[in-house]
Each structure stands twice: as C-alpha cells, then as structure tokens.
Amino acid sequence: EAGVxxxxxxxxIEKRQSVAFWCNPISGHATLYWYQQILGQxxxxxxxxxxxxxxxxxxxxxxxxxxxxxxxxxxTLKIQPAKLEDSAVYLCASSLRDNGTPLHFGNGTRLTVT
Amino acid sequence: xxxxxxxxxxxxxxxxxxxLLRCNYSSSVPPYLFWYVQYPxxxxxxxxxxxxxxxxxxxxxGFEAEFKKSETSFHxxxxxxxxxxxxxxFCAVSEGLGAQKLVFGQGTRLTINP
Numbered sequence: 591e592a593g594v595x596x597x598x599x600x601x602x603i604e605k606r607q608s609v610a611f612w613c614n615p616i617s618g619h620a621t622l623y624w625y626q627q628i629l630g631q632x633x634x635x636x637x638x639x640x641x642x643x644x645x646x647x648x649x650x651x652x653x654x655x656x657x658x659x660x661x662x663x664x665x666t667l668k669i670q671p672a673k674l675e676d677s678a679v680y681l682c683a684s685s686l687r688d689n690g691t692p693l694h695f696g697n698g699t700r701l702t703v704t
Numbered sequence: 705x706x707x708x709x710x711x712x713x714x715x716x717x718x719x720x721x722x723x724l725l726r727c728n729y730s731s732s733v734p735p736y737l738f739w740y741v742q743y744p745x746x747x748x749x750x751x752x753x754x755x756x757x758x759x760x761x762x763x764x765x766g767f768e769a770e771f772k773k774s775e776t777s778f779h780x781x782x783x784x785x786x787x788x789x790x791x792x793x794f795c796a797v798s799e800g801l802g803a804q805k806l807v808f809g810q811g812t813r814l815t816i817n818p
Binding site: 594630631632633634635638646681683692693695696697698 | 708713740745746747748749750753794796805806807808809810811
C-alpha cells in the first residue's frame with residue numbers, strides 16, 4: 591500500500607511569512623495526526639482528526655496555526671505568521687481507527703524560519 | 705498526565721554487542737507502550753507495541769521490549785547490534801483504547817561502531 595505522502599519535503603521562509611503543508615494519508619485511514627518535531631526532541635501532537643472532524647487540538651497554537659481536513663481525506667496545516675521557534679519537522683501520520691491501531695508516518699516537512 | 709523519559713540521549717555500541725535503550729513512563733491508567741525508529745530524513749516506523757497480555761513483546765529487526773509494571777519501564781533490547789540499526793529511537797505511551805494520543809520521549813540516538 592502507498593504510504594503517507596507529505597509535501598513539500600523542505601521549506602525555508604522568513605519570520606512573519608506564511609507557509610502551508612500538505613498531507614495525503616493512507617487510503618481508508620480515518621484518523622489523521624499532525625506532529626511537530628523540534629530538533630533533539632520527540633514529536634509533539636498538534637492536532638488529531640477523525641474523518642473531517644477535530645478530535646484534539648489542545649496543543650495547537652491557534653493564534654498562528656490552523657489545520658483542516660476537508661472531505662476527510664487530505665489535510666493541510668498552515669502557519670501564519672511564522673516565528674523562529676516554529677523551525678521543526680512537521681510530521682503527518684494516519685491510522686485506520688482511533689483504537690490502538692498503529693500510526694503510519696510520512697517523511698515529514700522540514701521547516702526553517704530565518 | 706502521561707510522560708515518557710528515555711535515559712541517555714546518545715548510546716554507542718559495537719557491532720555485535722547488546723543494544724539496551726531505556727524507557728520509563730508515567731501513566732494514571734494501564735498504558736499502551738510503543739517503540740518507534742526514525743532513520744535520517746524519514747518518518748517514524750513502528751518497531752513494536754505493548755497493549756495487553758504477554759509482557760515480553762517481539763518486534764521487527766530482532767528487537768524486543770519487556771513491560772515491567774512494577775518498574776514502570778519498557779526497555780528496548782537487541783542481542784546483537786548491526787550497522788543498519790543506527791538511527792533515532794523513540795519510546796511512546798498512550799492511555800489505551802480510544803486514546804491514540806501518543807506522548808513521545810525525547811529520543812535516543814543509537815550509534816554502531818564497526
């Protein structure tokens with residue numbers, strides 16, 4: 591089966607600019623997650639979708655970050671405006687259901703904010 | 705609240721030697737425990753998971769981990785290291801069925817010396 595697809599792989603922007611990341615989960619996976627992985631740290635959950643509804647966005651900085659999953663398939667994560675501390679790898683993951691089934695991760699988008 | 709502590713941000717072993725990566729967790733309910741591996745510029749890949757039942761869990765690539773409730777530990781081992789095992793390893797915890805919100809440790813970088 592095809593894996594989780596993410597684009598772009600790399601992005602460099604200046605602070606205060608905006609940026610968007612795209613994720614296409616594995617076909618049929620109802621649950622989609624966005625994680626932020628800062629260098630030297632483990633991934634931190636930003637937002638979890640079940641189909642096209644938000645299950646958990648408690649750690650999403652909503653003043654600058656937004657995410658959507660229209661039609662319950664693809665998802666986009668946006669940052670506007672970006673700050674230096676947003677430099678990180680943004681990982682998308684999907685799972686068949688939200689019940690302990692394994693997460694499948696994409697290769698991530700590495701964001702550098704200068 | 706759940707948390708994960710990985711002892712040692714860097715571990716170095718010789719090829720053929722025992723690999724031991726330490727993980728301790730805290731959770732208010734019986735946990736689900738996971739080990740993920742991340743190769744450079746890639747997403748995370750599930751190595752193994754503990755949900756219920758047998759406390760010794762076997763995973764891919766010859767890795768295994770033992771859940772010890774009394775010690776709140778879930779250490780990862782492999783009897784004989786291979787050069788291809790060099791990667792970053794993450795321990796993660798979630799609070800069981802219906803709660804797929806993973807909390808990751810900070811990671812342990814494993815280096816294999818020839």
